[in-house]
Amino acid sequence: xxxxxxxxxxxxxxxxxxxxxxxxxxxxxxxxxxxxxxxxxxxxxxxxxxxxxxxxxxxxxxxxxxxxxxxxxxxxxxxxxxxxxxxxxxxxxxxxxxxxxxxxxxxxxxxxxxxxxxxxxxxxxxxxxxxxxxxxxxxxxxxxxxxxxxxxxxxxxxxxxxxxxxxxxxxxxxxxxxxxxxxxxxxxxxxxxxxxxxxxxxxxxxxxxxxxxxxxxxxxxxxxxxxxxxxxxxxxxxxxxxxxxxxxxxxxxxxxxxxxxxxxxxxxxxxxxxxxxxxxxxxxxxxxxxxxxxxxxxxxxxxxxxxxxxxxxxxxxxxxxxxxxxxxxxxxxxxxxxxxxxxxxxxxxxxxxxxxxxxxxxxxxxxxxxxxxxx
Amino acid sequence: xxxxxxxxxxxxxxxxxxxxxxxxxxxxxxxxxxxxxxxxxxxxxxxxxxxxxxxxxxxxxxxxxxxxxxxxxxxxxxxxxxxxxxxxxxxxxxxxxxxxxxxxxxxxxxxxxxxxxxxxxxxxxxxxxxxxxxxxxxxxxxxxxxxxxxxxxxxxxxxxxxxxxxxxxxxxxxxxxxxxxxxxxxxxxxxxxxxxxxxxxxxxxxxxxxxxxxxxxxxxxxxxxxxxxxxxxxxxxxxxxxxxxxxxxxxxxxxxxxxxxxxxxxxxxxxxxxxxxxxxxxxxxxxxxxxxxxxxxxxxxxxxxxxxxxxxxxxxxxxxxxxxxxxxxxxxxxxxxxxxxxxxxxxxxxxxxxxxxxxxxxxxxxxxxxxxxxx
Numbered sequence: 001x002x003x004x005x006x007x008x009x010x011x012x013x014x015x016x017x018x019x020x021x022x023x024x025x026x027x028x029x030x031x032x033x034x035x036x037x038x039x040x041x042x043x044x045x046x047x048x049x050x051x052x053x054x055x056x057x058x059x060x061x062x063x064x065x066x067x068x069x070x071x072x073x074x075x076x077x078x079x080x081x082x083x084x085x086x087x088x089x090x091x092x093x094x095x096x097x098x099x100x101x102x103x104x105x106x107x108x109x110x111x112x113x114x115x116x117x118x119x120x121x122x123x124x125x126x127x128x129x130x131x132x133x134x135x136x137x138x139x140x141x142x143x144x145x146x147x148x149x150x151x152x153x154x155x156x157x158x159x160x161x162x163x164x165x166x167x168x169x170x171x172x173x174x175x176x177x178x179x180x181x182x183x184x185x186x187x188x189x190x191x192x193x194x195x196x197x198x199x200x201x202x203x204x205x206x207x208x209x210x211x212x213x214x215x216x217x218x219x220x221x222x223x224x225x226x227x228x229x230x231x232x233x234x235x236x237x238x239x240x241x242x243x244x245x246x247x248x249x250x251x252x253x254x255x256x257x258x259x260x261x262x263x264x265x266x267x268x269x270x271x272x273x274x275x276x277x278x279x280x281x282x283x284x285x286x287x288x289x290x291x292x293x294x295x296x297x298x299x300x301x302x303x304x305x306x307x308x309x310x311x312x313x314x315x316x317x318x319x320x321x322x323x324x325x326x327x328x329x330x331x332x333x334x335x336x337x338x339x340x341x342x343x344x345x346x347x348x349x350x351x352x353x354x355x356x357x358x359x360x361x362x363x364x365x366x367x368x369x370x371x372x373x374x375x
Numbered sequence: 376x377x378x379x380x381x382x383x384x385x386x387x388x389x390x391x392x393x394x395x396x397x398x399x400x401x402x403x404x405x406x407x408x409x410x411x412x413x414x415x416x417x418x419x420x421x422x423x424x425x426x427x428x429x430x431x432x433x434x435x436x437x438x439x440x441x442x443x444x445x446x447x448x449x450x451x452x453x454x455x456x457x458x459x460x461x462x463x464x465x466x467x468x469x470x471x472x473x474x475x476x477x478x479x480x481x482x483x484x485x486x487x488x489x490x491x492x493x494x495x496x497x498x499x500x501x502x503x504x505x506x507x508x509x510x511x512x513x514x515x516x517x518x519x520x521x522x523x524x525x526x527x528x529x530x531x532x533x534x535x536x537x538x539x540x541x542x543x544x545x546x547x548x549x550x551x552x553x554x555x556x557x558x559x560x561x562x563x564x565x566x567x568x569x570x571x572x573x574x575x576x577x578x579x580x581x582x583x584x585x586x587x588x589x590x591x592x593x594x595x596x597x598x599x600x601x602x603x604x605x606x607x608x609x610x611x612x613x614x615x616x617x618x619x620x621x622x623x624x625x626x627x628x629x630x631x632x633x634x635x636x637x638x639x640x641x642x643x644x645x646x647x648x649x650x651x652x653x654x655x656x657x658x659x660x661x662x663x664x665x666x667x668x669x670x671x672x673x674x675x676x677x678x679x680x681x682x683x684x685x686x687x688x689x690x691x692x693x694x695x696x697x698x699x700x701x702x703x704x705x706x707x708x709x710x711x712x713x714x715x716x717x718x719x720x721x722x723x724x725x726x727x728x729x730x731x732x733x734x735x736x737x738x739x740x741x742x743x744x745x746x747x748x749x750x
Binding site for chain 1 (some may be wrong): 468473476500534544582
């Protein structure tokens with residue numbers, strides 16, 4: 001059992017997701033894609049791997065990954081799915097099943113998701129359900145997927161009626177992160193992913209928040225010395241929450257900070273023109289303001305978050321819309337239980353909790369969803 | 376927490392499926408369908424239930440079950456799926472998701488499968504994946520579903536390319552068995568289900584096998600005094616195997632006794648004209664004969680099983696077909712690992728084990744798949 005080679009830029013960093021017999025490591029490094037094969041082989045015990053990717057990612061990175069898998073002795077093949085969240089649907093899942101059968105995938109075949117959160121969710125759900133579950137590996141290539149979507153085992157697809165309405169909990173055997181793959185990620189996507197890093201810091205780690213404030217520009221420039229420790233810590237926060245609370249419950253709900261209004265904004269815009277991370281950025285500022293108004297967080301908390309978000313290039317103002325539009329979006333949010341929503345509030349930077357609030361309490365009538373500042 | 380009422384004919388019998396925090400009871404009784412509601416409410420904590428059934432079963436039993444659920448304070452609704460194994464497919468799963476969304480099902484909605492194994496598998500997979508899993512209850516109305524399909528959490532659907540290629544492990548919160556619902560089951564289906572009872576006895580319980588030999592006719596006549604203890608014991612055998620080995624592994628493989636050739640026969644006939652239990656009956660006699668030929672089981676074991684199967688009205692002779700047809704069907708069986716199959720053999724009535732054999736060893740060239748005796 002050989003250890004994977006150390007990379008040039010500071011070596012591999014490892015975060016353990018502790019889930020008993022379903023535990024797995026998140027391995028972070030810089031320019032480590034070519035070293036993924038042996039570790040995937042070791043963690044899955046597979047002799048056959050199917051790399052699921054989208055064309056825009058696959059043309060760049062799939063050859064390196066496939067070569068590494070073949071070098072480790074696996075039969076390795078590539079299957080492309082269409083890009084975009086609209087393709088995260090049951091039809092594409094059925095197409096993946098067909099591709100798996102055609103390639104004679106059996107219970108020992110590893111499904112490797114190479115791409116962003118959409119690829120991981122879609123390929124992960126196919127892996128969770130094909131033959132009632134086959135080994136699964138995440139190789140995320142976006143900031144968002146690295147620190148959030150690839151960790152925790154949530155996989156699934158959208159229905160016409162709503163996002164992520166169908167899915168499973170299927171933990172990967174390994175999350176392999178090569179941060180050098182972020183170079184090809186458009187700056188706007190990078191910023192949107194950084195919203196989740198800022199979220200992790202805001203709910204759980206004041207020191208990380210300070211580090212983000214110090215290094216914001218170096219992070220956006222993908223300086224590995226700045227980026228690796230930050231992504232490692234963001235992954236660790238997600239891993240800790242997941243470990244304590246595998247299925248959605250108390251702790252895991254804190255990860256929804258900024259997501260309640262964020263989802264409402266996404267729904268209002270029908271997921272067009274606004275990225276998830278952008279909606280979450282706006283939702284975080286909003287939730288921090290509500291926390292201040294409720295007397296929970298010290299004054300200035302929301303502004304401090306907004307300032308960091310703007311430096312990264314993220315929006316912070318609620319898009320103007322009638323209050324009732326957001327209210328009705330809040331009401332259909334599937335995280336509501338009965339008429340109340342577990343709204344995530346801050347006690348300050350680095351400390352979060354939840355309050356059961358009705359939609360009208362989250363969005364009081366007096367408070368106008370006015371544009372505050374544009375980016 | 377009130378106990379469900381005792382029925383007239385001998386009261387409720389309970390088998391516990393021990394799976395840690397996912398443990399659940401199998402409750403057996405006679406004419407107990409009207410008492411299901413309170414127990415479903417208690418075990419799921421749900422205020423809303425969707426009963427999934429097929430028309431042929433639903434018109435008879437759904438009104439009683441819905442009334443019982445409503446009497447227990449639940450909003451209860453019925454959704455029909457088409458009958459027949461051909462409808463156990465992804466299209467019907469998507470239709471169920473739609474029905475769940477339309478009925479505003481949330482994470483606390485209980486999905487209740489009322490019917491045979493097909494309904495349980497299909498509704499169970501929808502329940503496993505809708506919102507990443509909602510509470511699930513099995514109310515089986517066939518012998519096969521009572522003693523086998525409803526216990527153990529295996530749910531799933533077929534693909535064009537093969538049966539049960541997609542699915543999940545999703546344990547029910549409760550299995551509620553009213554054996555009086557078997558009255559409306561055609562005799563041929565009853566017999567096919569009895570094949571799994573005989574299988575359970577053959578692999579694990581010589582005393583049960585003797586009881587079956589004593590009461591075969593009373594069982595087929597649905598005499599509750601004969602039927603309840605037998606079904607209870609068959610459920611207990613399945614529950615024990617499942618408890619020891621939730622995911623498919625050593626012990627659980629013993630349940631495949633008779634299924635290796637059984638599946639090959641079903642495939643050869645493309646699942647038409649022959650019922651699963653009938654194919655398993657033939658496969659059990661075949662596997663017992665092979666066990667004798669390998670010197671593992673005493674002479675006469677196969678004939679004793681065949682005699683009981685014939686009394687119940689089941690076939691025991693391998694349908695004539697070229698050897699290569701069965702061989703190729705064995706080779707695509709998804710339970711094969713590499714080129715070997717874990718073939719379940721008997722050491723005698725009540726004791727089973729597995730041998731890794733190649734298809735050609737399971738079906739040696741000398742041995743003709745000749746008709747032995749017709750029923």
